[in-house]
Amino acid sequence: MGVGFSLMAMIILILIPVLGVYAGGEYMLGVVLPYGAFALFVLGVIYRIGVWARSPVPFRIPTTCGQQKTLSWIRPNGIENPTSALGVWLRMAGEIFLFRSLFRNTKLKLTEKRAMVTIWEKWLWLAAIIFHWSFLIIILRHLRFVTGEVPVLVRLLDGLDGFFSFGMFSFYLTDLLIVGALGFLLIRRLVIPMVRYVSFAADYFPLFLILGIGLSGILMKYFLRADVTAVKELALGLVTFHPAIPGEVGLIFYVHLFLVCVLLAYFPFSKLMHGPGLLLTPTRNMANNNRMARHVNPWNYPVHVHTYEEYEDEFRKIMQGAGLPLEKEG
Numbered sequence: 001m002g003v004g005f006s007l008m009a010m011i012i013l014i015l016i017p018v019l020g021v022y023a024g025g026e027y028m029l030g031v032v033l034p035y036g037a038f039a040l041f042v043l044g045v046i047y048r049i050g051v052w053a054r055s056p057v058p059f060r061i062p063t064t065c066g067q068q069k070t071l072s073w074i075r076p077n078g079i080e081n082p083t084s085a086l087g088v089w090l091r092m093a094g095e096i097f098l099f100r101s102l103f104r105n106t107k108l109k110l111t112e113k114r115a116m117v118t119i120w121e122k123w124l125w126l127a128a129i130i131f132h133w134s135f136l137i138i139i140l141r142h143l144r145f146v147t148g149e150v151p152v153l154v155r156l157l158d159g160l161d162g163f164f165s166f167g168m169f170s171f172y173l174t175d176l177l178i179v180g181a182l183g184f185l186l187i188r189r190l191v192i193p194m195v196r197y198v199s200f201a202a203d204y205f206p207l208f209l210i211l212g213i214g215l216s217g218i219l220m221k222y223f224l225r226a227d228v229t230a231v232k233e234l235a236l237g238l239v240t241f242h243p244a245i246p247g248e249v250g251l252i253f254y255v256h257l258f259l260v261c262v263l264l265a266y267f268p269f270s271k272l273m274h275g276p277g278l279l280l281t282p283t284r285n286m287a288n289n290n291r292m293a294r295h296v297n298p299w300n301y302p303v304h305v306h307t308y309e310e311y312e313d314e315f316r317k318i319m320q321g322a323g324l325p326l327e328k329e330g
Contacts, residue, residue, distance in 0.1 A: 003190065006204035010212055017258035021251050029254045030234055031243040037261035044268025045276060052280045058297045060290050063283040065104070070291070071325075083289045095284060099129050124188070131181035134174040135210070137161055138217075141172075145235040175218050182211045206272055209263055216256040226250040 020029050066077025078087040079094070094100035102125045106118045140157055144150040150158075162170035186207045189199045220226045230246035231253060237243045267273065278284060312319065312326060319326060 002199055002201040003204045005201045006208050009201075009205060010208045013209075013259060013262055014212065014255055017254040018251065020258075021254050026245050026249075026254065029258055030245050030249075031238070033258065033261045034238055035243075037264040041264040041267055044265075045273070048268050048273055049276060049280065052277065056299075057282045057286075060286050060288065060295055061282050062286040062288045063101075064288050068288060068291075082287050083292060084287060088285060088287050092279070092284060095278060099125055099132075102128055123184070127181045127184040127188075130177050131185065134178040134181065137174050138172075138178065141174075145232045146239045148236070172221075175214070175221075178214050179211065179218070182207055182214065186211070202271055206266075206270060209259060209266070213256065213259045213263060216252060216259060220250070220252045220256055224250065224252045226253040 017029055020026075062082070064081040066080025067074060068081050069076035069078075069083045076083070078084065079090045082088045082091055091100070103122070105121045105124055107121045109117055109119055111117055137157055140154060141161060143154050144158070147154075161172045161174050164171045164173065186204075189195050189203060189207075227247070227249055230249045233244070233246045234249065309327075312328070316326065
């Protein structure tokens with residue numbers, strides 16, 4: 001149901017710019033929609049982040065995978081179980097750039113002897129990291145269309161990505177990687193019964209949409225060549241707020257641009273917001289320092305607290321008799 005609905009939605013979305021070009025709606029497709037989609041993207045992201053930022057987090061609930069900082073003779077894991085801001089930043093960097101949690105992805109398998117075993121599942125992590133990094137590089141490469149002089153970083157990425165060149169014709173490796181990664185993620189949802197069972201239209205549609213953007217971009221570069229000069233003229237006009245529709249840009253360009261606008265408008269209200277949401281996730285951005293500092297909810301009713309020092313003073317003889325460690329001897 002979800003995959004059929006998403007596929008039908010993609011067909012309709014592709015037909016809209018096609019019919020719009022034939023109806024003479026280039027200005028609507030090339031100027032009005034990009035401005036509207038970008039405004040909706042910015043306002044939507046700000047709204048979602050504002051809602052998350054105002055949500056109360058009453059407890060320290062960091063997800064930990066390593067040894068906590070306890071006794072002096074036990075070596076703690078400062079990144080997997082951070083107690084300092086530096087440890088949190090390092091762990092967040094691993095989440096953002098290397099997908100640390102997804103790398104630990106495992107699945108259960110029932111053996112022939114009816115035993116349940118846990119095995120590593122790295123293909124999902126590999127496809128996800130290839131897709132995200134390829135998408136980022138492609139976005140950075142597109143900055144050459146919105147700047148008068150191409151930045152050094154963009155030229156460097158363009159040279160590395162287009163390493164495979166044939167004369168004047170260059171082939172971008174990320175074009176192949178992003179389509180392959182998206183294809184794997186889509187096939188995985190369709191083939192694996194358990195994943196297909198929990199997949200809905202909100203899971204299929206982003207894959208189809210980004211895959212449509214990638215395929216239309218590939219068609220525009222390698223097969224149905226668009227006028228690059230006209231594309232840059234339109235892009236510069238948009239970013240300088242002097243929009244103008246150049247001559248014949250090409251139908252495939254308007255299809256590509258329309259799908260990008262749909263992605264921008266759809267992004268703040270979809271599961272794609274997991275990227276910005278990661279930075280505000282309490283299980284990731286908190287230090288596990290509950291044993292080092294007392295955290296009090298500001299809305300709690302004031303009550304007398306029986307501190308650990310008082311607890312130790314009260315039960316000191318019993319704890320000494322049981323051989324339990326004490327913070328202070330007496």
